[in-house]
Amino acid sequence: MARPLKSFEYFEPSTIDEATRLLSTYQPTVKVIAAGVDLIPRMRSRKIQPQYLVSMMNIPGLTNIENDEESLRFGSMTTLMSLERLLKDDKTYPALYEAIHQLSSTQVKNTATLVGNLCVATPASDMSSALCALGAKLKISGISTERTVPIKDFYLGVGQTVLQPDEIITEVIVPRPSANSGNAFLNLLRVKCDVAKVNVGVSLVLANDRCKEVRIVLGAVAPIIVRAKQAEEKLLKANSFDKKAIEEAAQTAAMEVTPITDLRSTAEYRKEMVKVLVKQALEKAWSRAK
Amino acid sequence: MAEQRVILNVNGRNYDISIEPEMTLVEVLRDKLDLTGTKISCGEGECGACTVLMDGKPCLSCCTLAIQAQGKSIVTIEGLAEKGQLHPLQKSFIDHGAIQCGYCTPGMILTSKALLDENPNPTPEDVKTALAGNLCRCTGYVKIVDAVMAAADEIKK
Numbered sequence: 276m277a278r279p280l281k282s283f284e285y286f287e288p289s290t291i292d293e294a295t296r297l298l299s300t301y302q303p304t305v306k307v308i309a310a311g312v313d314l315i316p317r318m319r320s321r322k323i324q325p326q327y328l329v330s331m332m333n334i335p336g337l338t339n340i341e342n343d344e345e346s347l348r349f350g351s352m353t354t355l356m357s358l359e360r361l362l363k364d365d366k367t368y369p370a371l372y373e374a375i376h377q378l379s380s381t382q383v384k385n386t387a388t389l390v391g392n393l394c395v396a397t398p399a400s401d402m403s404s405a406l407c408a409l410g411a412k413l414k415i416s417g418i419s420t421e422r423t424v425p426i427k428d429f430y431l432g433v434g435q436t437v438l439q440p441d442e443i444i445t446e447v448i449v450p451r452p453s454a455n456s457g458n459a460f461l462n463l464l465r466v467k468c469d470v471a472k473v474n475v476g477v478s479l480v481l482a483n484d485r486c487k488e489v490r491i492v493l494g495a496v497a498p499i500i501v502r503a504k505q506a507e508e509k510l511l512k513a514n515s516f517d518k519k520a521i522e523e524a525a526q527t528a529a530m531e532v533t534p535i536t537d538l539r540s541t542a543e544y545r546k547e548m549v550k551v552l553v554k555q556a557l558e559k560a561w562s563r564a565k
Numbered sequence: 566m567a568e569q570r571v572i573l574n575v576n577g578r579n580y581d582i583s584i585e586p587e588m589t590l591v592e593v594l595r596d597k598l599d600l601t602g603t604k605i606s607c608g609e610g611e612c613g614a615c616t617v618l619m620d621g622k623p624c625l626s627c628c629t630l631a632i633q634a635q636g637k638s639i640v641t642i643e644g645l646a647e648k649g650q651l652h653p654l655q656k657s658f659i660d661h662g663a664i665q666c667g668y669c670t671p672g673m674i675l676t677s678k679a680l681l682d683e684n685p686n687p688t689p690e691d692v693k694t695a696l697a698g699n700l701c702r703c704t705g706y707v708k709i710v711d712a713v714m715a716a717a718d719e720i721k722k
């Protein structure tokens with residue numbers, strides 16, 4: 276049954292500056308609230324009990340989306356649904372679209388923000404794997420600091436990120452994939468809307484039948500998202516990018532990951548599924564790069 | 566914590582009320598505004614029983630702070646009937662036996678309304694996709710999908 280939330284003080288700053296100051300003042304018992312879709316259930320179950328909440332809702336500009344020749348950029352209050360709608364007919368960022376499209380329910384996506392999903396820092400975040408494969412970066416603001424962090428460097432562990440107590444993400448920047456490139460996202464779930472047993476985001480650039488650049492990012496196989504570096508290496512060294520090279524890369528990826536057994540899956544099964552998903556995702560990305 | 570004054574627009578009417586910031590939207594709807602059509606069930610955003618429309622879009626009122634719903638136009642199941650006439654979806658749910666215990670029904674109908682507002686000609690597959698976040702433990706969903714499809718036809722007439 277839904278318990279009431281414990282009391283807290285609520286702030287609704289109207290600038291980033293004000294927000295970062297509030298976060299700094301009230302740490303460590305303060306939390307940022309975007310839509311609250313993840314935060315409120317955790318507060319309800321008493322997993323976290325912040326005494327102060329700082330809402331991002333009234334800061335102008337954080338729902339802006341810009342999509343041009345250089346990159347896709349969106350503010351940290353952009354909802355998953357607005358991105359899903361934007362990317363539906365777009366052929367440039369299919370990995371991101373696929374990750375959002377299969378995620379959760381309409382109700383959740385209508386208010387939940389993509390950045391909120393990133394900040395939960397679950398090892399199984401579909402958004403993180405897709406965005407990392409696309410080489411996305413996060414713009415972060417603190418009291419007197421501003422920095423850009425590649426998403427691959429954003430996570431430190433389960434529920435842990437590089438965000439300092441006064442820092443918030445303001446924008447996500449996804450560089451536009453170059454010509455002859457393809458990207459894809461796949462995951463494996465017990466039932467729809469569940470958390471992934473394994474997920475994979477891939478992006479690749481081809482040149483003369485060879486693989487020039489590749490990123491294979493795996494989620495739910497380690498405390499944070501990981502790149503299958505040895506598998507990527509195999510693809511870059513292969514004389515031609517073909518079914519055989521993909522097969523070998525998939526096997527290598529399965530060998531190099533060290534997942535755990537938990538309630539969603541066993542380590543052995545996860546490894547086996549890494550092989551299957553990496554193969555399928557590479558084939559999908561390949562067909563898009565042709 | 567001290568109460569704060571908020572103005573919520575629900576079913577076309579502005580409510581000027583004092584609430585604690587920790588009150589979720591569903592708690593305010595039910596306990597402050599006596600609009601008990603919206604249900605509380607899982608409290609985790611899994612079941613969809615607390616679905617209301619915010620600016621026309623289905624949202625979870627149990628995972629939303631009421632204070633953050635200010636400035637939005639909120640529609641609950643109580644806001645669907647007009648002049649004592651049930652909305653075609655409400656009528657269709659009754660006619661098709663798409664209601665058993667009724668606990669999921671307000672959420673089902675509101676999510677369906679948002680679907681039909683946007684897509685007046687849905688396929689059964691569209692209906693199932695739209696309703697993926699609304700769980701029903703009685704009907705087996707078949708009658709619910711039938712009811713939404715029939716309501717879509719009725720609305721077009």
